[in-house]
Amino acid sequence: MGLESLRCEQLPDTILPYLEDELPSEEAALVQQHVAACEGCAAYAGMVRSALCEEIRGRVYAYLDRELSTEDRARIERHLSLCAHCSDRFSFEGNVLHYVRREAQQVSASDPALARILERFRAKIEAELA
Amino acid sequence: MSTTSTESVTLTFEQEAVPHLPALYRTALRMTRNEQAAEDLVQDTLERAYRSFDRYEPGTNFHAWLFKILSYTAISTYRRQAARAQTTPLDGMEEFNLYHQVRRTGIEASDVEASVLDRLGEGAVRDAIDALPPEFRLVVMLADVEGFAYKEIAQIVGIPIGTVMSRLHRSRRLLQAALCEQACAAGIIKAEARV
Numbered sequence: 266m267g268l269e270s271l272r273c274e275q276l277p278d279t280i281l282p283y284l285e286d287e288l289p290s291e292e293a294a295l296v297q298q299h300v301a302a303c304e305g306c307a308a309y310a311g312m313v314r315s316a317l318c319e320e321i322r323g324r325v326y327a328y329l330d331r332e333l334s335t336e337d338r339a340r341i342e343r344h345l346s347l348c349a350h351c352s353d354r355f356s357f358e359g360n361v362l363h364y365v366r367r368e369a370q371q372v373s374a375s376d377p378a379l380a381r382i383l384e385r386f387r388a389k390i391e392a393e394l395a
Numbered sequence: 396m397s398t399t400s401t402e403s404v405t406l407t408f409e410q411e412a413v414p415h416l417p418a419l420y421r422t423a424l425r426m427t428r429n430e431q432a433a434e435d436l437v438q439d440t441l442e443r444a445y446r447s448f449d450r451y452e453p454g455t456n457f458h459a460w461l462f463k464i465l466s467y468t469a470i471s472t473y474r475r476q477a478a479r480a481q482t483t484p485l486d487g488m489e490e491f492n493l494y495h496q497v498r499r500t501g502i503e504a505s506d507v508e509a510s511v512l513d514r515l516g517e518g519a520v521r522d523a524i525d526a527l528p529p530e531f532r533l534v535v536m537l538a539d540v541e542g543f544a545y546k547e548i549a550q551i552v553g554i555p556i557g558t559v560m561s562r563l564h565r566s567r568r569l570l571q572a573a574l575c576e577q578a579c580a581a582g583i584i585k586a587e588a589r590v
Contacts, residue, residue, distance in 0.1 A: 326564055326567065327545075330538065330563075332544065332545050353504045356504045360505060360512075364508045364512040365520055365539055365567075365570065369521070369524065378420060379417065379420060382416065382420070382434050382437050383409070383441075387409075
C-alpha cells in the first residue's frame with residue numbers, strides 16, 4: 266500500500282485489521298483519514314464494525330465460561346479494550362451470570378430426602394436379592 | 396453372582412455414589428420442580444447406575460457418568476409426561492430484553508447485580524430456571540450450578556458441543572427475559588411498551 270493515500274478499493278482488505286488494531290500506526294492513520302473523508306467507505310466501515318461486534322458478542326458466554334483458546338481470549342480482550350459498547354455488554358453478561366450462579370448454587374439438597382432415597386434404593390436391591 | 400459378592404458390589408457402589416447424591420438431587424429438583432418426583436428420579440438414577448455398574452470404567456468421571464444417567468432418565472420421563480400434559484409456552488419471552496431495559500432505566504451495566512438483581516426476592520433464579528423448557532433447564536443446571544465444561548455437557552446430554560453452546564446461549568437469554576419480567580413486575584425497572 267502506498268503511504269500517501271488509500272483508495273476505496275483497498276478498504277476491504279484493510280478494514281478488519283484496522284478495526285482489530287492490527288495495522289501499523291502509519292497504515293491505520295491512512296485508513297482513518299480515508300474513512301473520515303469518504304462517506305461510502307464510512308458506511309462500509311460501520312457495517313464491518315457491526316458484524317465484528319456481533320461476532321464478538323456471540324462468543325460472550327464461551328468467553329465467560331472460559332471455554333476459549335488463549336488466542337481467542339486475547340483477540341476478544343483486545344476488542345473489548347477498543348469497543349465501549351461490547352465492553353459494556355460483556356460486563357453486563359458477566360454480572361448476570363455471576364448472580365445466576367451464586368443464587369442457583371444455593372439450591373441445597375435436604376438431608377432427609379437423601380437418606381430416604383438411599384433407604385429406598387437399599388430396600389429395592391435387598392428385595393431383589395431375597 | 397453369589398450373594399456375598401453381590402453385597403460387596405452393592406457396598407462399593409453405595410460408597411462411590413453417596414458423595415454425588417446432593418448434586419444429583421439438586422439437579423433433579425429443578426428438572427422435576429417437585430420434591431417427591433425429584434426423590435423418585437434420583438432413586439431411579441441410582442438403580443439404573445447400579446444395574447450398569449459393571450459397565451462403568453473405574454478411573455473415569457463417575458460424577459459425569461451419574462449425571463448422564465440422571466439426564467437421560469429425566470428427559471425420557473419428561474417426554475412420557477409431555478405426551479399427556481401441555482407445557483408453558485415461551486412465546487414473547489425474548490421480548491423482555493434485560494440489557495436494554497436496564498440501560499433504558501439509566502442503570503450502569505456493571506451495576507446490574509447490585510441495583511437490579513440483588514433486589515429480586517429469594518427464589519427469583521429458581522423460578523426463572525423453572526420457566527425454561529426441560530432441555531434448556533438441564534444445560535443451565537449442568538453449566539451454571541454443577542460447573543461442567545461444554546465438552547462434558549455434550550457427553551452427558553448426548554448432543555454435539557455446538558448444540559450445547561447454542562442451547563446454553565438461548566437458555567441464558569430466556570433466563571434473562573424471565574428475570575426482566577420479575578424486575579418489571581416488582582417495579583425495579585420500568586417496563587417498556589413492546590416496540
